[in-house]
Each structure stands twice: as C-alpha cells, then as structure tokens.
Amino acid sequence: MVSLHFDEIADIEIDPDRALVYELGWQSWSPSGSYSFKSTSPRPLKKIWQAMAYRPEFVDPSNCFQSDGVLIVNPGDGRPIVSFGVADIQGQIPHILATPKGNKHLVISSNLPIEARSWPSAVTIEDALSGWAELILSKMELQPLKAIAPAWCSWYCYWFNVTQNDIVGALGDITRAQLPITTIQIDDGWQEAIGDWTISKRFGDLKSTIATIKEAGKESGIWLAPFLVGANSQLAEKNPSWILGGADAGFNWNQSLLALDTTANGAMDYLLETFTMLKELGVTYFKLDFLYAGAMEGNRNRDIPSEVAYRQAMASIRECVGDEATIVGCGAPILSSVGLVDAMRISPDISPLWDPPEQDLSQPGSRAAILNSRARRALHGRFWVNDPDCLLLRPSIENRELIADAVASTNGLRTFSDPISSLDEWAIAKVRELITPAETAPAVPSPRVASVQYISQQVQ
Ligand code: 9PG
Structure with a gap:
C-alpha cells in the first residue's frame, strides 16, 4: 500500500461559531457539503461501503474534515473565503485535511502539493467553488458541453x-x-x-x-x-x-x-x-x-x-x-x-x-x-x-x-x-x-468570481 504523508499547508484562524468547511467527496456517491466548525462531517459506517465511496488507502481520522482535490474554508469572521486545491486535475488528486486546533484554528494539510487562494468577492462557498472550477477549466482545452436529451x-x-x-x-x-x-x-x-x-x-x-x-x-x-x-x-x-x-x-x-x-x-x-x-x-x-x-x-x-x-x-x-x-x-x-x-x-x-x-x-x-x-x-x-x-x-x-x-x-x-x-x-x-428537451448547452448557475492567490506553498 502507498504510504501517506500529510504536510501542513496553513494554519488559519476562524470564528468557531460561524466558520464553515466544504468537503468535496472523492467520487459521485461520496458525501459532499459544508459543515460547521463545531460539527463532524459524515463518515462511512462500514468497511464495504468505505471501499466504494472513499479512497481505501486514506486513513479516515474522525477528528478532522477531509476532502479530495479541493477543500474550502469560510473563516466566518468577515475575512475572505479560502480554497485549498490542486492546480491541475489531470494528475494525482490530493487528499486534503482540515484539523481543528484549539477552538479558534484549523490546520490544513495535504499529501500532495496544493495551492491556497482567497476569494474576496465570493459571498458563499459555492461562489468560491465556482471560481476554483473556472480556474481549473482555464488550464484545459475542452470541447464545449453538449445538451443531453432526456x-x-x-x-x-x-x-x-x-x-x-x-x-x-x-x-x-x-x-x-x-x-x-x-x-x-x-x-x-x-x-x-x-x-x-x-x-x-x-x-x-x-x-x-x-x-x-x-x-x-x-x-x-x-x-x-x-x-x-x-x-x-x-x-x-x-x-x-x-x-x-x-x-x-x-x-x-x-x-x-x-x-x-x-x-x-x-x-x-x-x-x-x-x-x-x-x-x-x-x-x-x-x-x-x-x-x-x-x-x-x-x-x-x-x-x-x-x-x-x-x-x-x-x-x-x-x-x-x-x-x-x-x-x-x-x-x-x-x-x-x-x-x-x-x-x-x-x-x-x-x-x-x-x-x-x-x-x-x-x-x-x-x-x-x-x-x-x-x-x-x-x-x-x-x-x-x-x-x-x-x-x-x-x-x-x-x-x-x-x-x-x-x-x-x-x-x-x-x-x-x-x-x-x-x-x-x-x-x-x-x-x-x-422532463423537457434540452435545447441548449447547460447554463452556469452562479456568478463568476475573481480570486487572489495569497499563499502558494508547494509541499513534498
Ligand atoms: C445498478 C446501479 C444503478 C445506479 C448506480 C449504481 O453497493 N453499493 O454501494 C451500490 C452503490 C450504488 C449502486 C449500486 C450499488 O448504484 O448509481 O444508478 O445504475 O448501480 O447496479
């Protein structure tokens, strides 16, 4: 099995009553969502279910938040939302952890290089995720999306x-x-x-x-x-x-x-x-x-x-x-x-x-x-x-x-x-x-937002 090593990327201060952490699950069926700092995020209950929705090689510590490829934090204190994500999705996808430290900090760590970006114009985590997705797309040459018939x-x-x-x-x-x-x-x-x-x-x-x-x-x-x-x-x-x-x-x-x-x-x-x-x-x-x-x-x-x-x-x-x-x-x-x-x-x-x-x-x-x-x-x-x-x-x-x-x-x-x-x-x-016929290519649901790269640390 692969041996995993998580490097610390950032230690961020948050408001424990208002901070939110966004997890993107590994595959289609894996839970995804925004969770409050004081809550715990969903964990697979059974080993056989874990094999199908999570990457089995990753430890599953219950004392932290975990995400695949990108993890987003809204510090909840008025400072911008921050994404911690991989720069290119065509290679290996990092597993990213956000571990509470004391009651006012989150420590972000990852097993592969990621970069941090702040999203000053993002009102919600979804805005920041949209912005991050746009950033990924800007580095790829993809065919336009097709309309799909019902x-x-x-x-x-x-x-x-x-x-x-x-x-x-x-x-x-x-x-x-x-x-x-x-x-x-x-x-x-x-x-x-x-x-x-x-x-x-x-x-x-x-x-x-x-x-x-x-x-x-x-x-x-x-x-x-x-x-x-x-x-x-x-x-x-x-x-x-x-x-x-x-x-x-x-x-x-x-x-x-x-x-x-x-x-x-x-x-x-x-x-x-x-x-x-x-x-x-x-x-x-x-x-x-x-x-x-x-x-x-x-x-x-x-x-x-x-x-x-x-x-x-x-x-x-x-x-x-x-x-x-x-x-x-x-x-x-x-x-x-x-x-x-x-x-x-x-x-x-x-x-x-x-x-x-x-x-x-x-x-x-x-x-x-x-x-x-x-x-x-x-x-x-x-x-x-x-x-x-x-x-x-x-x-x-x-x-x-x-x-x-x-x-x-x-x-x-x-x-x-x-x-x-x-x-x-x-x-x-x-x-x-x-069930209406799809006439045109799908429309993007939320506004585009601009990002600022405020930390860029390469690890490992
Ligand atoms: C066909 C189905 C349907 C369905 C798919 C997929 O054992 N499992 O955990 C498990 C999860 C999902 C699942 C089947 C089994 O469903 O999502 O739409 O096509 O396969 O078998």
Whole structure:
C-alpha cells in the first residue's frame, strides 16, 4: 500500500461559531457539503461501503474534515473565503485535511502539493467553488458541453431483473402517453456478469430491443461498469493477470468486487471490443458506472498514477464511442473525470426511501442524493452537465414532492425511472413539466468570481 504523508499547508484562524468547511467527496456517491466548525462531517459506517465511496488507502481520522482535490474554508469572521486545491486535475488528486486546533484554528494539510487562494468577492462557498472550477477549466482545452436529451432509465423500477419485455413495454407506454423522452436507457441486468459484458439469456435479445427503440424514433442507452470485475465472473477466472493487484473494490451483487488493470496487456482491447459491439448495436448513450474502480491504487502493469491510468482509459473509451455519443459518469472519481464525460452523477442513488441505510450518506437514499446535488451545484455547466439522478414520482415514493423540487432546482440532466403504469395524474404532470428537451448547452448557475492567490506553498 502507498504510504501517506500529510504536510501542513496553513494554519488559519476562524470564528468557531460561524466558520464553515466544504468537503468535496472523492467520487459521485461520496458525501459532499459544508459543515460547521463545531460539527463532524459524515463518515462511512462500514468497511464495504468505505471501499466504494472513499479512497481505501486514506486513513479516515474522525477528528478532522477531509476532502479530495479541493477543500474550502469560510473563516466566518468577515475575512475572505479560502480554497485549498490542486492546480491541475489531470494528475494525482490530493487528499486534503482540515484539523481543528484549539477552538479558534484549523490546520490544513495535504499529501500532495496544493495551492491556497482567497476569494474576496465570493459571498458563499459555492461562489468560491465556482471560481476554483473556472480556474481549473482555464488550464484545459475542452470541447464545449453538449445538451443531453432526456432519458427514461430502467434501474429504479426493474432493478437487476430487467428484461427485453420490460424495456419494450416501457417504450410502448412512453410513446402512447407521448412523454417527452428521447432516450431509453437499459440499466444493470442485461449483461451476463460484472466483467462479462455479453448479453444474458435472462434479459432476452438486446439487438432486437435496440432495433425496436430505433424504429420508435428513440435513442438507446446502456449501463455498464467497465472497470469493475466480479470475483465470480468468467473474466476473473480466465484473465487473472488483468486484475489490479491489491485493490479491493467493495462488495455487491453477492460477490467481492475487483478492479480491472486497464494497463494490463489485452485488458483495454477487451473493453474496446465491448464498446464497439454496443456501438454497432446502435447504443448512443453510455451510463458508465463504478468508474472509481479504474482509479484505485494497486499494482498496475504500467507504473503510472492511478488517476492517470483512469484518464487514459476513459479517453480511449471516448475515442471508441465517438464524440457524438453521450457518456454519463457514475460512481466516478469527480475531478479526474473532468473533460471525459458529458454528464456526471454528483450524488449517491436516489431511492424510494428518503433516509439512507443506517443514515450513511454515501448510500442510496433521496435525502443523501439531494444534499450532494446541492453541494456540487457549482460543477454544473462547467465540468459537465450535473446528473442529480432520476426523478422518482410514483405515489409509493417517500417525499416525491421534495425529489421533484430538488431535481427541478438542479438545472442538470433530466431522467426519470418509474414504471409508466404506476404514475398518477400528479406524477404525469410532473414528468411533462420537468422532463423537457434540452435545447441548449447547460447554463452556469452562479456568478463568476475573481480570486487572489495569497499563499502558494508547494509541499513534498
Ligand atoms: C445498478 C446501479 C444503478 C445506479 C448506480 C449504481 O453497493 N453499493 O454501494 C451500490 C452503490 C450504488 C449502486 C449500486 C450499488 O448504484 O448509481 O444508478 O445504475 O448501480 O447496479
């Protein structure tokens, strides 16, 4: 395992009653938000959940705040908001800690170089985060963001058991009800196994499903987790040299999860064959999930930083599917994905239930999804189109009105995931109100702010 060393970057005075610390979680599902100096920020409750939402190699001290790539402090005493962030997101992403010292100080430390900037014209932390994001963008040459057409997603109604009949049925219902949906996105369940991206007999005929979607004048979307390998898959059995040594990618689907070493001979060729197969079937929208697995620490065949390996693999996938295809990142390392996805899940999963299991905010639950979507609002229209996850509107959903309001206020991707037959009048009206075609590229939500670089310390 990597040995980590945190260097002190700054010691700042704060007003303990009013100071706020902003944490940006490592990947889509990791909690993000602003917390008061006197509070504690969310921590993963279980080891298996930790592996999926946090970088397992980092210690998880509970006596401090922690963030990935950028941490922001509002001292609360009238002095400017300060960001402590990495200068370039194309390399390694630092883990940044803010540790309370006494009751009037925060000590900022990081395992990699970061720079501090003050934001005198920022009124809120979100303004400073916007400014920091602009700064990152000014150093990259990115394509303009695309408008993304609204989609219906199979996950939150058919779950793992989705079949060809379910998809064709939903397509018929959407067409008959004249709902403004452009893309039918088939989620987890069509594949043989996690890592074996061939079509399962249980699902049915993917080729004819996609052809039927096309005949109805709609686009096809598909889910896959390209960098994840189920311990029970054929891939794990037949290609052990493609497994990233020393990486524990968590547990789901009743099995341990391993990570694909995208730098191993043949591993990327296999993935690109999969993407070519899906592209040839007519898929134009890819929801790429559990992407964190591609950026985990481990013993790679090629000795490059994990984030760099991830960016290279994602760039190859983009090249394979083409610029016209839509890529939605999910479970993805946030900052390392800038420029590589069109839309990005910025929250844990929405759920029929309001509270996440055991109140762990990295786990599915609408409350957690809404909190994260708010905390990452500033990334929308800058790095990508924010995906606050699907609208769930059927009557059995807890607090469906709050979900609708939250999604409406995020300005981002509009998807929904109910069985059409379960929708009552209120829900149908909400779908018509909120699922509107995206005509133009996304608008940036908050004003631009100017920064002043007041400390610039290189550490290590
Ligand atoms: C399909 C789903 C949906 C969903 C994704 C992702 O075990 N876990 O902690 C865990 C977290 C998230 C998760 C699944 C499992 O959901 O976010 O939209 O596509 O995969 O399996």
